[in-house]
Amino acid sequence: xxxxxxxxxxxxxxxxxxxxxxxxxxxxxxxxxxxxxxxxxxxxxxxxxxxxxxxxxxxxxxxxxxxxxxxxxxxxxxxxxxxxxxxxxxxxxxxxxxxxxxxxxxxxxxxxxxxxxxxxxxxxxx
Numbered sequence: 664x665x666x667x668x669x670x671x672x673x674x675x676x677x678x679x680x681x682x683x684x685x686x687x688x689x690x691x692x693x694x695x696x697x698x699x700x701x702x703x704x705x706x707x708x709x710x711x712x713x714x715x716x717x718x719x720x721x722x723x724x725x726x727x728x729x730x731x732x733x734x735x736x737x738x739x740x741x742x743x744x745x746x747x748x749x750x751x752x753x754x755x756x757x758x759x760x761x762x763x764x765x766x767x768x769x770x771x772x773x774x775x776x777x778x779x780x781x782x783x784x785x786x787x788x789x
Contacts, residue, residue: 667724667735674742675717681710705753712746723782727789734781741774 688695688703695703720742723730730738748768751758758764 665728671720678713709749737778
């Protein structure tokens with residue numbers, strides 16, 4: 664089995680596990696208020712984004728199992744980091760106005776964009 668398929672399965676499982684956070688937030692909202700979760704919908708976005716990224720990576724890895732390592736590395740970084748960017752937003756709604764968040768976002772989206780563009784080019788050329 665290709666590395667990206669294995670990694671995608673792990674990310675998909677992470678998406679399943681983060682669903683428990685969403686369920687807990689719905690069942691125990693007072694706990695999340697004590698934890699100072701300001702934007703609970705961001706936790707749902709985190710969960711859904713990991714599920715989406717997992718499926719995306721499985722598909723790319725299954726269709727293009729021999730992608731160059733640099734493409735795989737960028738895809739792993741981006742698909743792990745993109746959903747994670749929702750976590751600080753749950754606690755710090757002002758995070759997008761901070762330099763650290765902006766730099767991390769640009770880096771993460773650049774990794775996903777570059778890797779998926781490279782995968783598309785390689786796949787179309789095959």
